[in-house]
Amino acid sequence: MKIKNIIAGVYLSLSLVSYAYTPVTVNFSDGNKKYEVTFTESPKRAVTTSHFMTEILLSLGLEDKMAGTCWADNEILSELKEAYNKVPILSERYPSKEVFYSVEPDFVSGWHSSLNPKRLAGVEELMENGVNPYIISSLEKGAKVEDVYEDYITLGKIFDVEDRAEKIVDSLKKTVEKAKQLKGDKKTIRVFAYDSGKEAPFVVAGSGLGNDIITKAGGENIFENIQGNYATVSWESILEKDPNVVIIVDYGNDEAQGKIDFLKENEFTKELEAVKENKFVVVSLAEISPGPRIGKAIEHLAHGFYQEM
Template identity: 40%
Template sequence: MNLTKKHLWASITLTAALLLTACNAEEEQLKNDVQKQTADVVTIDNEGVKIEYGEAPTKAISINQHVTEVMLALGLEDSMVGTAYLDDEIYEPLQNAYAKVPVLAEQYPSKEQIIASEADFIYGGWASAFDEKKVVSREELQQLDIGSYLQSSSVKVAPTLEDVYADIRNIAKIFRVNEQGEQLIAEMNEDIEAITSKIPTGEDPLDVLVFDSGETDIFTATQNFMNTLVSMAGGQNIFGDIEDNWATVSKEDAVERSPEVIVVIDYGSTTAEEKIAFLKADPALKQMPAVQNERFVILPLSAASEGVRVAEALEILAKGFYPKAF
């Protein structure tokens, strides 16, 4: 009888131990699953909007060319259901990838087009991409359970190359392609170094006017990424002292600052050649040394933007500023 009780007690004790072990194992597995899920969540605080991405988007839309090219350069074309708003031809190395993505609109897509595409992520290059009067606000996108990202380097004053890289890293993180992001940045750095190493040193930087548009006044780059590119290429933006991204300045002010080179931004319905013809014909602007010496550099807006074409933009600028070095 006592032996039976001992066996029964031992059996009960063993069963309890096994149950406890199983419960502990289950609890540990649940804890690990929760930790893994938490680790998989990517939280991005982007221009005042904080969004958690529990998984990589699979139906993304890019709006504005330079961010479209960031997506394609990261190899994300298969995760895209649409793109919109080109400034000019897509970057040549990315054209095959671009051909795989539906074009939703020549300019901004409508809210209805976005919803019909069943998009789960919108990547905007300029703040206007999320203008509720033109497309849809980021707040409304959140209500529709659609993630979003605005290119920070395109809206901040005085962006640096590192700011562009921060945007690339954020997109790579959201889409879980961190390795591709670092590889892209490394390749960009290598290409940039190959260009900047040829730029003469020990000389005073050239005074440069960035001419976007304007007839009565001049719409010009101040402290946006164009200012950074001009500096990297060995120039000095004559309106780089204005704390803004873009500004409208008077012709008289431009003439007084005597630019040695004019960078003409090429986009839209007015061609770069037409802009140059205007500069040459205008009674005030034709007095500038850059016009008199015909020192014009044509730069596509797509290359000048905060994207993957920094080396291309630098090469165009540096060759125009210091042709003998190239």
């Protein structure tokens, strides 16, 4: 009997060792300062403060590990809608600090701006209250689609779902490679990606994920030489660069058609051949942000650039 108990104990010990959580250390910036955070267990009450992070966690099947979400830029992907409906929506934008802490979070991730004492809380305060913050690398300057793959793998490790993360990355890679073939031997087109702005245009600039998505779709961002994810430029500069296609970034209450109508009336852009010939490709903000949409986004843009125009 004692031998059986000893054997059972050995098996139990081996089982616990084999399923032990491997600590994960991450480095990130809140936009001002760099931090290092170590996860010693998988988060159980995550809060997402951006559309893209919400969809990333949902695509990893983590809705039961999410205590709340906020800041949806577009409609949630249809295949994630059922899972999304299980997650409490804390606020349309950022929740108050009281609402945030009321759901007892142990993890928070989203836009840089959320890690601010004037929004949710600063990094130090969050950690003092048992909340591990994290900003994914694909939000940073110089980010590429490959950084989204790495973010998925890192989050897979943090939430102990590496197998799921690897499957998603494999699927994204296949979609991206297929999309890159749509250009064929056609001449590279020049692209103006318009986010917003009437006094001066706010555009996708040259050192961020949005630019890399345009590049992988076979386009050439007319503002690829400007540093940053986004930048404010002049209307005159757009007229001078004469893009072949205009991307409209769609989100929030400022609908895509309203932006198109504005560009058709603007004294500078109404003279562009791309505008006169209705060479617009509408893409949601969620599609040119990190997340499960990037593969289809590149495919969508490539079709718009080379198959539909």
